[in-house]
Amino acid sequence: MKYITAFLILLLALTARAQELKPFTIKGDISKINGPIDSIHIAYTTNGVRYDQPFEVKNGLFLIKGKISQPVVAVIYYFAPDDTIRRKTGSENTRTLIFIQPGEMTFASGSSITENTLNGSPWNRDFREMYEKQKASEYKFGAAIEHLLLEKDTAGVWQKMRPLLDSSRVSPVKIWLPYLESNPQSPLVFYAYNQMTMFNHNFQGQDIAPIYNRLPPELQNSYEGNLLKGIIATGNGSPAPEFSQADTSGIQVSLSSFRGKYVLLDFWGSWCSFCRAENPNLIEEYEKYKDKGFTVLSVAADEDKSKWLGAIRKDGIGRWTHVSDLKGMNNEVAKLYFVKGYPSNFLIDPDGIIIGQNLRGENLGKKLSEIFR
Numbered sequence: 001m002k003y004i005t006a007f008l009i010l011l012l013a014l015t016a017r018a019q020e021l022k023p024f025t026i027k028g029d030i031s032k033i034n035g036p037i038d039s040i041h042i043a044y045t046t047n048g049v050r051y052d053q054p055f056e057v058k059n060g061l062f063l064i065k066g067k068i069s070q071p072v073v074a075v076i077y078y079f080a081p082d083d084t085i086r087r088k089t090g091s092e093n094t095r096t097l098i099f100i101q102p103g104e105m106t107f108a109s110g111s112s113i114t115e116n117t118l119n120g121s122p123w124n125r126d127f128r129e130m131y132e133k134q135k136a137s138e139y140k141f142g143a144a145i146e147h148l149l150l151e152k153d154t155a156g157v158w159q160k161m162r163p164l165l166d167s168s169r170v171s172p173v174k175i176w177l178p179y180l181e182s183n184p185q186s187p188l189v190f191y192a193y194n195q196m197t198m199f200n201h202n203f204q205g206q207d208i209a210p211i212y213n214r215l216p217p218e219l220q221n222s223y224e225g226n227l228l229k230g231i232i233a234t235g236n237g238s239p240a241p242e243f244s245q246a247d248t249s250g251i252q253v254s255l256s257s258f259r260g261k262y263v264l265l266d267f268w269g270s271w272c273s274f275c276r277a278e279n280p281n282l283i284e285e286y287e288k289y290k291d292k293g294f295t296v297l298s299v300a301a302d303e304d305k306s307k308w309l310g311a312i313r314k315d316g317i318g319r320w321t322h323v324s325d326l327k328g329m330n331n332e333v334a335k336l337y338f339v340k341g342y343p344s345n346f347l348i349d350p351d352g353i354i355i356g357q358n359l360r361g362e363n364l365g366k367k368l369s370e371i372f373r
Contacts, residue, residue: 019047019069019070019222019223020069021046021047021067021068021069022067022068022069022102022103023065023066023067023102024065024066024067024068024100024101024102024103024104024105025063025064025065025103025104025105026042026062026063026064026076026100026105026106026107026118027061027062027063027104027105027106027107028040028061028062028063028064028076028106028107028108028109029060029061029106029107029108029109030057030060030061030062030078030108030109030113031059031060031061032060032109032110032111033060033109033111033112033113034111035080037057037060037078037080038056038057039054039055039056039057039078039079040054040055040057040062040064040076040077040078041053041054041055041075041076041077041078042055042064042066042074042075042076043074043075043077044066044068044072044073044074044075044100045072046067046068046069046070046072046223047069047223048223051066053066057078064076068100068101068102069222069223070101070102070187070218070219070222070224071099071100071101071102071121071123071187072099072100072191073097073098073099073100073127073191074097074098074099074100075095075096075097076095076096076098076107076113077094077095077096077113078094078095078113079094080093080094093112093113093114094113095113095114096109096113096114096116097127097131098116098118098121098124098127099118099121099123099124099126099127099128099188099191100118100121100124101120101121101122101123101187103120104120105118105119105120105121106118106119106120107119123186123187123188126179126183126186126188127188127191130175130176130179130188130192133175134171134172134175134176134195137168137171137172137175138168138171141164141167141168141171144164145161145164145165148160148161148164168199169199169200170200170202170203172195172196172198172200173196173200173203176192176195176196177196177211179192180192180211181211184211184214184215185215185216185219187219189211189212189215189219189228190224190225190228193208193228196208197340198340198341199341202357202358204235204236204357204358205231205232205233205234205235205236205238205338206232206235206236206237207235208228208231208232209232209235212225212228212229212232227338230338231338234337234338234346234354235354235357236354236355236356236357237353237354237355238353238354239352239353239354240255240265240346240348240352240353240354241255241336241337242254242255242256242352243255243332243333243336245299245323245324245325245332245333246323246324246325247321247322247323248308248309248312248318248322253297253321253323255297255348255352256352258295258297258348259350259351259352260293260350261293261294261295261350262289262293262294262295262347262348262349262350262368262371263294263295263296263297263347263348264282264285264294264295264296264297264345264346264347264348264359264364265297265299265337265345265346265347265348266282266296266297266298266299266343266345267298267299267301267331267333267334267337267339267342267343267344267345268298268299268300268301268342268343269300269301269302269328269342270300270302270304270307270308270310270311271302271307272301272342272343274342274343275342275343276311276315278343278360278361279315279316279317281360281361281364281365282296282317282364283316283317283319284365285364285365285368286319286320287319288368289368289372292372293350293372294368294371294372295320295321296317296320296321297320297321297322297323298317298320298321298322298323299322299323299324299331299333299334300322300323300324300331301324301328301329301331301334301342302324302326302328303326303327303328304326305324305326308322308324308326343358343360344357344358345357345358345359345360347359347367
């Protein structure tokens with residue numbers, strides 16, 4: 001039996017309301033690029049559907065036609081004649097990101113497609129500026145990591161690596177958040193949110209709520225806006241969405257059956273090395289507080305039941321409840337909680353209210369010690 005909650009019904013009703021698609025055209029000139037190019041491709045996502053279409057190039061000129069519900073990031077790319085491996089969206093030198101909108105636009109490249117101008121989409125200038133800032137930051141961290149890996153002191157390398165990786169994860173937030181605060185009407189908000197949360201699971205719903213609340217109604221009520229609204233609804237202080245899923249014996253277990261306890265809702269997978277590295281810490285905290293009203297409910301993003309059960313046995317975590325629908329990365333509970341990466345977790349209080357997210361290692365221990373002092 002699948003869970004059905006008022007929250008999920010509302011959320012599905014909101015997100016299913018796809019906006020009307022509006023036409024766009026891009027008249028392009030890539031004649032300055034050396035070599036024969038017979039087609040140009042454009043890839044983008046609108047209303048949750050991804051499109052990837054080729055268009056004919058004649059004498060370096062092309063006309064792209066499509067439909068989008070609102071301004072979006074798109075990839076324009078081509079395959080060079082000497083490409084031996086055809087990646088999905090070309091190589092680094094044969095693709096570029098642009099920010100398109102409904103209506104008529106013109107595109108012109110220099111000798112490389114990465115050198116281009118796009119007219120007819122005013123927000124593209126902001127997008128290019130912010131994209132280049134983020135790219136420069138990523139290059140800086142990448143160079144620093146490469147330099148560290150050349151050091152001979154292996155133990156010392158990993159001590160220095162951790163703070164560097166932590167800084168790289170929050171870097172997109174430092175780049176994008178000030179921009180969004182200064183540009184409350186910007187349709188770049190959805191791309192920015194994805195960048196800020198791609199590797200930083202500590203940037204949560206309540207952090208983006210002030211930005212969302214200042215968006216114009218057409219963005220708030222868009223497909224992406226309703227998804228963002230759902231993410232905010234699973235922020236700290238919000239009721240934890242109810243669900244039911246099968247445990248290792250096939251018996252349905254509901255979240256509400258744990259009411260009266262502090263529950264760490266843990267999203268993991270047998271394939272996830274970072275998740276399993278955290279399991280010894282979960283065991284320690286579970287054993288410390290299990291008799292004081294704390295438990296763990298683990299939701300696995302697995303498809304193979306034998307691998308799921310094997311990981312539970314090997315890691316010694318069968319002491320608490322485990323559930324999965326064996327849909328892998330499409331786990332329905334993970335979707336309900338808008339889980340973007342693994343490991344992820346939500347700390348839920350005895351009344352079913354979310355009071356913490358992505359608490360691991362020392363942070364989890366500190367939070368639980370505050371609760372059970």
